[in-house]
Amino acid sequence: MSAFVMEPKITADEISVPVEDLDAAEAAEVYREHGCLVVRGLMKPYIEEMAADIGATVRQSIEMLDRAERKPEGWVSPNGSLFIPAPDGYSRDKQIMTVGISYTTSAAFLRAAMDPTALDILEAILGPNIELFGQGQSLVKEPVGGHPKHLHQDSAYFEHRFEGPVGILTYVVDTDLVNGALHVVPGTHKQGQLQHIDTSSHLGLDEDEWPWEVSLPITGQAGDSIFFHVRTVHGSKQNHSDRPRPVFINRYRRPDDFAIIRATTTSNRAEAESRAQLARREDEPPGLMVRGFRPYSETGGAGSDGAR
DSSP states (O other): OOOOOOOOOOOGGGGEEESTTOOHHHHHHHHHHHSEEEEETTTGGGHHHHHHHHHHHHHHHHHTGGGOEEETTEEEOTTSOEEEEOOTTOSSSEEEEEEOOOTTTOHHHHHHHTOHHHHHHHHHHHOSOEEEOSSOEEEEEOTTTBOOEEEEOGGGTEEESSSOOEEEEEESSOBOTTTTOEEEETTGGGGOOOOOEEETTEEEOOTTTSOGGGSEEEOBOTTOEEEEETTSEEEEOOBOSSSOEEEEEEEEEOTTOOEEEEOSSHHHHHHHHHTGGGOOGGGSOOOOEEESOOOOOTTSOOOOTTOO
16 A cells, blocks of 8 residues: 555645745745646746647647557657547547657747746745756646646656756646646655556556545646656646646756666566666766756766855
8 A cells, every 4th residue: 555644734825926026935845845836827928929839839740640659558659749548439530648849849938948937936945056847748638538647746757866846837728627737645745655557558556556536636827837756746637628628837957966767668668677777877868957057077977055
């Protein structure tokens, strides 16, 4: 059984702050206490362009689906979008999960990743030196049954040596319980790495031990952003609306941190765990610095947090 211990019940309002007149230190304290933070309206300036860029990438991906390559996780189109099996009765046998959009294809995505208010909060959490982890991520739940994402920790996919990445998930459309709002389980970032199993949406927690009832749904408007710790349990249900539900995610970490385990299934995670002690910072390419400075290191790693 899971070691889950329910945090005293809180509401979404108790972990939410408006972007106007935001106090970064206070916002960071909410994040540290609960492992999640909602900033209402944070990414609103980027939504129109992000919606257009994600939509264009989705259409492109569907057009080239017949050229998708089979992978353990599903089918990957030439532009990098990931498809998984569609539910029975869907208009095609594959549905999109992860969209092949990144900082190299969308200028709006990169601008959103460098938002000054977001970086102020991140500095209060991570310290003065911050790098991007990855190339950004967008997930789209297609309409009328778009895939659920089981409750999980992101650290099941990319466990780090130190604090690990802070994720910022942003709604591109108004999002509610019908079209697949994000659910979080506040406080679970304090419980360490949990045992995951293989699910229809890759690694996830056992639903018998982690039912949806333990989670807190975060409904919101386009431009609302949810900060979450790499070990905070979260997930989302199916999209039962007649329109797609897109989100985009930016992830950040200290420049001296690095992944020790990368996985998508229990089998490749077990293999990665056996090599975790061999992982080194220089095995990973450095991410784009979005705040602060990366001191030179002979080994290719960054200097200690806060070094100048």
